[in-house]
Amino acid sequence: MMSNIINNSSLQSNESFDFIFKIVLIGDCSTGKSCIVERFRNGTYNEPQPATVGVDFSIKTVCMHGKTIKLQIWDTAGMERFRTVTQSYYRSANGVIIVYDTTKRATFLNVQKWIDEARRNTGSNVLLFLVGTKCDLEDEREVELSEAEEMRDYIPEIMFVLETSAKENKNIDDVFFCLAEELKKKHDQMAILENAEEDRPVNISESKPISQCALICD
Amino acid sequence: METELCLSLDAENRSEYENFEDEEEIKLFLNETKRRNKCSEIEKFLETDFTEDPDYLNKLRSFSLSEGGLVNDKIRKQVWPKLLGIRPENLEPYPSEIEFESHVEFSQVVLDVNRSIKRFPPGIPYNQRLAMQDQLIRLILRVIMKHPQLQYYQGYHDVAITFLLVVGENMAFHIMEKLSTVHLKHFMEATMEKTAELLDYIFPLMEHVHPELCSYIEKGEVGSMFCLPWFLTWYSHTLNKYENVVRLYDYFLASEPLIPLYLVPVIVIYRQDAIFAVECEMSSLHQELSQLPDNLPFDRLLKEARDLYNKYPPQDIEKEAIMRRVKLKALQEEQINRKNYSNKTTNRSPSRRNWTFMQRIVPDWFFPYGRLGLLIFSASFIVGLYAYYRYANNCDGFNQ
Structure with a gap:
């Protein structure tokens, strides 16, 4: 995980930033992955988005608690056939957003499959977010928020559940801000752990009872 | 000119x-x-x-x-089928509505076609567009129904729509059928593995023409995924201008099936200034490489792709690509091994730390034997101690 977080100093970029995180969006076809990215990146909504062939990339810089965070967003094709060629793009991900369509139950039922996919192809430290889309279409809803929350409670890897609407710009920024915040927290924790490891404190359980005592006599 | x-x-x-x-x-x-x-x-x-007659076909080519x-779509409508040797009188049985709807790929094709509005001419009447989208769905399904070994992929609809717009539904079906069994057949296999292997040809090709650019891109570990949509859709998914799309299709229909792939390194090399300007890192490179500006001089680039093809034909490049893959795999394995080794030696448990300290002060020749070396070391140490003890005792004896 640590090696995936590239600190500013190691890159010769013109833009300055404090952190850079790699986020990958996965999920069934036509769940709205590209719409989420479009809304977050440009603040626009274009319906319909053409099918993604392979993988699309975009970048967005956000500011949080006085720190500049650069988010690299990889938007993958939902089609199963592309998985063999897109897998290599998950490998160094810091965060994965698994997307389902709240108006199509089948896409929610496939979430488990996508979690397995993320488990197989990413590091153990990756953060998983579950995002439901098209929540403005209340009449067509087929998945309740409570079901997604149940899934979060049941599957420990899922950190967060959020319902969104790219059309009405609902919760889109929150998804990325929350993820960025969590990633930053995780990064800080890891840094503390690393430092702690360096100046290792005395571990009481490792001490042994003294069986012999040397007397110093003059 | x-x-x-x-x-x-x-x-x-x-x-x-x-x-x-x-x-x-x-x-x-x-x-x-x-x-x-x-x-x-x-x-x-x-x-x-x-x-x-070959002369007739050569002239069309x-x-x-x-x-x-081929200048305009009126000519294209006549010439494209001829380039592929398709006779206009070929008629095929037409599946029923139920047969279409029960096909396993039906909903996927519908999803993709409904999202392909960008590919229709701007200003097309709504009803006409809907009718054409229905035609597109049917023509795609007819091909994969007739050839069950062929698998639909996202991007196939981008190719099909180009033909639908130029030659109409029925002829587009015949053209797509022909292309699917020859030009696009690897994309339609059960997995995309062969396609990924073909994409790797771009690296040996670039290395022949521009080794510095090739090593810059390889150093950034960006891979070849940036040109996947170019290759799978004959550039029609990425290009914005319709006239560029049909111009490329004129060329590809009159060429060997791998010419679209040979165009990739040519475009990348043409855009080298923009590529060298971005930092040598995966995401920046991917972003820059996947750009396909509207004002590229396609006529010139296509000719260069053809020259490249003649100079380094696919059978030679395939061997080079395989060699590179083997080398890359060996390199990756070596890196993994090295990483594992360094993980082992930098493990922070105290006993390990002592062990590495030992390694530093004890000569190397002990270690190839592992525990045996340690045994010999301790044995010789004990013998030495015993000898000293005896010597010290003897000295005492003499003194007495």
Whole structure:
């Protein structure tokens, strides 16, 4: 995980930033992955988005608690056939957003499959977010928020559940801000752990009872 | 090129040409004249009966390959099927609505076609567009129903729509059928593995022409995924301008199936300044490489792709690509091993730390034997201690 977080100093970029995180969006076809990215990146909504062939990339810089965070967003094709060629793009991900369509139950039922996919192809430290889309279409809803929350409670890897609407710009920024915040927290924790490891404190359980005592006599 | 054009202009045009003030205007006029001439030449040729005589086909091919391609869609409609040897009278049984809807890929195709509005001409009436989308769904399904071994992929609809717009549903079906069994057949296999292998050809090709650029891109570990949509859709998914798409299709239909792939390194090399300008890192490189500007000089680039193909044919490049893959795999394994080794030696448990300290002070020749080395070391140490003890005792004896 640590090696995936590239600190500013190691890159010769013109833009300055404090952190850079790699986020990958996965999920069934036509769940709205590209719409989420479009809304977050440009603040626009274009319906319909053409099918993604392979993988699309975009970048967005956000500011949080006085720190500049650069988010690299990889938007993958939902089609199963592309998985063999897109897998290599998950490998160094810091965060994965698994997307389902709240108006199509089948896409929610496939979430488990996508979690397995993320488990197989990413590091153990990756953060998983579950995002439901098209929540403005209340009449067509087929998945309740409570079901997604149940899934979060049941599957420990899922950190967060959020319902969104790219059309009405609902919760889109929150998804990325929350993820960025969590990633930053995780990064800080890891840094503390690393430092702690360096100046290792005395571990009481490792001490042994003294069986012999040397007397110093003059 | 322009001198050639000037020479071909007749006196009448020349006087017209003198009336222009702007250089850009002259260029446009020259291009338009050339286009018109080519158009009437092809139309005249097409008045002769179609034969499968190689000379006839070669002439059609040369029209498609030369500058400007087949000029307009009216000509394309006639020439594209002929380039693939398709007879207009071929008629196929038409599946029923139920057969279409029960096909396993039906909903996937519908999803993709409904999202392909960008590919239709702007300003097309809504009803007409809906009718054409239905035609597109049917023509795609007809191909994969007739050839069950072929698997639909996202991007296939981008190819099909181009033909639907130019030649109409029925002929588009025949063209797609032919292409799917020859040009696009690897993309339609059960997995995309073969496609990924083909994409790797771009690296040996780039290395031959521009080794510095090739190593820059390889150093960034960006891979070849940036050009996947180019290759799978014959560039139609990425290009914005319709006239560029059909121009490329003229060329590809008259060429060997791998010419679209050979165009990739040519475009990348043409855009080298922009690519060298970004930092050598995966995401920045991917972002820059996947750009396909509208103003690329496609006629020139296509010719360069053809030269590249002749100079480094696929059978040679395939071997080089395999060699590179083997080398890369070995390198990756070595890196993993090295990482594992360094993880082991930098493990922070105290006993390990002592062990590495030992390694530093004890000569290396102990360690190849592992525990045996340690045994020999301790044995010789004990013997030495015993010898010293005896010597010390003996000395005491003498003193007494």
